[in-house]
Amino acid sequence: MEKREKSRVEAQERLIAFKTQEERNRLGQFATPPKLASQIVKYVLSLVPAESDIHFLEPGFGTGSFYSALLRSAPSSRIKKAVGYETDRDYVKAAKIIWKGTLLRLFHKDFTKAGPPKSEAARYDIVICNPPYVRHHHLTQRKKRELQAMVARRINFHMNGLGGLYTYFMVLSQAWMSKNGIAAWLIPSEFLDVNYGRKIKEFLAEKVTLIRIHRFNPNEVQFGDALVSSAIVVFKNSRPSLGSEAEFSFGGTILEPKTSSQVKVRDFCDMTKWTALSQRYRGVKNSWDGGTLADFFTIKRGLATGCNSFFVLTPERVSALGLPNLFVKPILPSPKDLDTDTIQVDEKGEPKIQQRRYLLSCNLPESDIKHNHMSLWKYLKQGIERGINERYLCRNREPWYSQEERAPAPFLCTYMGRPTSKTLSPFRFILNYSKAIAANVYLMLYPKLFLATLIEEYPEFHKEIWNALSSITPEMLVGEGRVYGGGLHKLEPKELGNVSAESLSNILSHKEKLIQQKELFSTASF
Numbered sequence: 001m002e003k004r005e006k007s008r009v010e011a012q013e014r015l016i017a018f019k020t021q022e023e024r025n026r027l028g029q030f031a032t033p034p035k036l037a038s039q040i041v042k043y044v045l046s047l048v049p050a051e052s053d054i055h056f057l058e059p060g061f062g063t064g065s066f067y068s069a070l071l072r073s074a075p076s077s078r079i080k081k082a083v084g085y086e087t088d089r090d091y092v093k094a095a096k097i098i099w100k101g102t103l104l105r106l107f108h109k110d111f112t113k114a115g116p117p118k119s120e121a122a123r124y125d126i127v128i129c130n131p132p133y134v135r136h137h138h139l140t141q142r143k144k145r146e147l148q149a150m151v152a153r154r155i156n157f158h159m160n161g162l163g164g165l166y167t168y169f170m171v172l173s174q175a176w177m178s179k180n181g182i183a184a185w186l187i188p189s190e191f192l193d194v195n196y197g198r199k200i201k202e203f204l205a206e207k208v209t210l211i212r213i214h215r216f217n218p219n220e221v222q223f224g225d226a227l228v229s230s231a232i233v234v235f236k237n238s239r240p241s242l243g244s245e246a247e248f249s250f251g252g253t254i255l256e257p258k259t260s261s262q263v264k265v266r267d268f269c270d271m272t273k274w275t276a277l278s279q280r281y282r283g284v285k286n287s288w289d290g291g292t293l294a295d296f297f298t299i300k301r302g303l304a305t306g307c308n309s310f311f312v313l314t315p316e317r318v319s320a321l322g323l324p325n326l327f328v329k330p331i332l333p334s335p336k337d338l339d340t341d342t343i344q345v346d347e348k349g350e351p352k353i354q355q356r357r358y359l360l361s362c363n364l365p366e367s368d369i370k371h372n373h374m375s376l377w378k379y380l381k382q383g384i385e386r387g388i389n390e391r392y393l394c395r396n397r398e399p400w401y402s403q404e405e406r407a408p409a410p411f412l413c414t415y416m417g418r419p420t421s422k423t424l425s426p427f428r429f430i431l432n433y434s435k436a437i438a439a440n441v442y443l444m445l446y447p448k449l450f451l452a453t454l455i456e457e458y459p460e461f462h463k464e465i466w467n468a469l470s471s472i473t474p475e476m477l478v479g480e481g482r483v484y485g486g487g488l489h490k491l492e493p494k495e496l497g498n499v500s501a502e503s504l505s506n507i508l509s510h511k512e513k514l515i516q517q518k519e520l521f522s523t524a525s526f
Helices: 002-018 021-027 034-045 065-073 089-098 141-155 165-176 197-207 315-321 366-372 374-385 449-457 461-470 474-480 493-497 502-523
Strands: 054-058 079-086 105-108 124-129 177-188 209-215 230-236 245-252 257-264 297-301 328-331 357-360 411-414 429-432 442-447 482-484 488-490
Touching (some): 034 065, 034 124, 054 065, 165 177, 366 374
Parallel strands (some): 124 177
Antiparallel strands (some): 411 429
């Protein structure tokens, strides 16, 4: 078997080299590392009786990484049936040569279009797959409708149209599984948090018995050619019993995870985000019910210019182009170029920072600009020559060189980031005293009326609020956001709004007591 495995790996490397990265991204072809395939197979075998027969199915076969691992991990006498499906002709041709003389029956066919077995005896007790990671935008509307109809017909379940192809592979496999059969799927972990993942989580919590979700550390990308955070989902083809539990593990390997915990299905089936159940930052939710940041702030993503390299300019560039001050306003630089978390202000209200930037925005019609502001018109013509005016955001604005009106925010949070050697938090809160606005690499926090009034009456409270925001633990922020391969974390406005506001509430309570004491003192008679 080792000789076959060597031949398989060599063939796989040749096939990978034969296609461009763009082609493989479109087809969702990301080969499973041999060591990882072996670990998954060993874990699945630990869940089935040691002497039971094995009827094996690999719906996205490729060159057969899991089939190879199975042959090396289980006695051949136990393997009674092995079937694979693969759509890529080159992979089918190579795999048939590699596995000639074994039990394997390999079909050159789309698994989602193949008909499942009609009898229980013909179904499979082990299904293992690394399905094609084809994003939904690579699927035609017709293909999506066909897949949704297929799922509804075969297992009486309705899918979200924004799910990738891999979600259909996993859900459709239930119709191929024997009663109490085991399935293991190596898939992107994004479904744990995103909206389209709700249907997948519903399937795992209600249609089958979820055994385990192991999430790999995002800093340890499993596929060298795909920047995606991965998870292994293992379930049994049976309805969950009352009080059933699932294991959520994080980091390390599926055989030796860094952390692991058992969670009752009833405790997580209604949760919108499952990442916190399987990551090192688990337990980020607490019992405090004093509100969230959304109770204190209106949170918006910074403005999208349509082309930062054209609309966001250095002071030197503004001067060289001779652009009128009337049409440029201060905007914060990218977080990587912002060397302070407290933005002081100069006499003009502009930020006192080293890397100053200005946003070009004008609402005048082209005819007025040509007549009255020739330097600006010359620059806009450069944008037209570069096709800036035809970009999606620009062509949907009138005029194309205008920008959304956005007030400066006194508090900001970076939209994405990674933990560093200096800080565990991938996010930074910024205290902004200036009139600079921010692009969409920031989240802008606008205090709601009662908080804004308090800041206006007690200006020193501005910094106290920032201190409270900055004291929010990385665990809380990460628990509400989402994570991608390479350890990149992101927070959308609603996600930041869901973060506990306990630290802010505490200082508000303290401030309220001080104010009450001050008022009592000022009205006391002596």
